[in-house]
Amino acid sequence: MDEEELEKAARIAYDAIFGDEDEVEVNGEVYPMQRTSRKELRKFSIEGLTFVEQNPKKDSAWAQKAREGHQIMWVLDGRKYFVRIMDGNYLRLG
Structure with missing residues (x-):
């Protein structure tokens, strides 16, 4: 995923998480909303x-x-946090 696709996917996921959507579509693929095992946080x-x-x-x-x-x-790659969106503002970390 290149930088432009990453930002697009992040914004789609962000809007879905805070809009309580059950799934998102990114690059023609549909991904269901999930919950973290212990904290019940919304994630894709x-x-x-x-x-x-x-x-x-x-x-x-x-x-x-x-x-x-x-x-x-x-946005995490493995255990590394490398993108943050706060109140709609996208920031690539590092």
Whole structure:
């Protein structure tokens, strides 16, 4: 997935997570909404990447922002966070 496709997929997943959609379509493929095993966070697995909402119950500045009402989603490649969307603003990390 190139940078343009990544941003498009991230925005689609973000809109779905915070719009309570059950599935998304990216590049002609349909991906169902999933939940994390322990925290019940909303997420999508798309082309080997994980798109997951911020856990507001964590003890972090990002969790505090989520508790304040900010809509935060992360994109992970394995265990590495490399994209954040907060309140609709896309940021590539690193």
